[in-house]
Amino acid sequence: MSIAAGINGLWLASLALDGFLLAVLIVKGMWKTFPWFTAYCAWDFLETVVFYFLAGHPGYLSLYPIAESISILLGLAIVYEIFNHLLSMHSALRRLAKMVFRGAVILLLLLAGAVVYIHLPFNFADVRMALMSMEEAARVLEVGLLLFLFIFSSTFGLHWRQHEFGIALGLGILAVAKLTAVTVVQYALSAVGMINLAFLIAIDLSFLLWTSYLLVPERVVSGAVVPDRTQLEQWNEAIMELIHQ
């Protein structure tokens, strides 16, 4: 099977998976809980359909930056949506979290600015390369914010509910794949076919992950796993011994 056929197959598969995911979001009424995520999936579905038929057409390049800008903005909105869901139960953390979040955004904007700066001056005769540089900067922001979200939640021991975790993880995989693809392709233009293939595999994987996390019911939280009383006593004895040594 040629790379082009593989790309075509994976592209169609992503369309089918995206359509199924949208159906799950609507049928299960989850679009009310995750409006930005639903908007992202719907936009991605529309974008894939349009670009599938526009492949090779000159209009493709002029539409691409607009479509990708909307996609990136929706991706950032999902990060904020998850962030709010995660903190909805922890008002004590909200102020600190928002402060750290703003700090992370500023740092990442600086890094994104540096990414654009090293590619200056843009050669607009090669629109594709200029677009990739801009996209690389935007993806740095997206990956960085997702990274911040995971590190912050693990530092404060916040519990991820099934759906939020699945959405964040899927978006993370997708954002990393896009960031890697746009960064690597600038240095390996000859391998663009393989990069596209790997990228489409990551997209399909994200859709599968999202669908499975949204379909599988949440595990019931149980506090029933408690230590043995003798273990507790042994621990206390050991500590007391150590203190009085």
Add this chain to the structure above:
Amino acid sequence: MITMIVIALALGAVVVFYLAARSRSRQSHQPILPVDVQALRTLMDRDDELFLQERLPYSRFRRLKRRRIRVTMSYVGRVASNASLVMRLSASTRLMADPEAAAIAVQVTEMATQIRMQCLVALGKLAVEFAMPSLQLTPAVLAPRYQALREQVLRLGALEMQNIAPAAVSI
């Protein structure tokens, strides 16, 4: 250079996502770890430390203090882990129909969140003290706060037996 940073960011993200997925699956089996609040208070007692500092030669005091810090760190780690578990359990209780249980659950979540933050600060300060044993940075408020959290979890356990009760007994 910037390209290297971007690649490192992508690789770091993959590692963090993997660790998060692994820790989430482990979280569901996370047990409540026993903490002796009295022992924690003793460990954080500054008078005791001053007494030792005055009586012992510095090298011996330094060795002893570092050992004490190691034990305190493991206790603080347990408090942090329990606070995280309590945050998770009480978050699910907040949605209950019983308004009294829901109100206590809100308080418990807030207290647990604050304790978790204090644990992070305490661990940072203990790390600095470990490097420089002559310093005294550790706050002494963690033990009484944890005791207060225990009492609230017990109250919540009395109201909502199925979910919180085992944690209330062993925290």
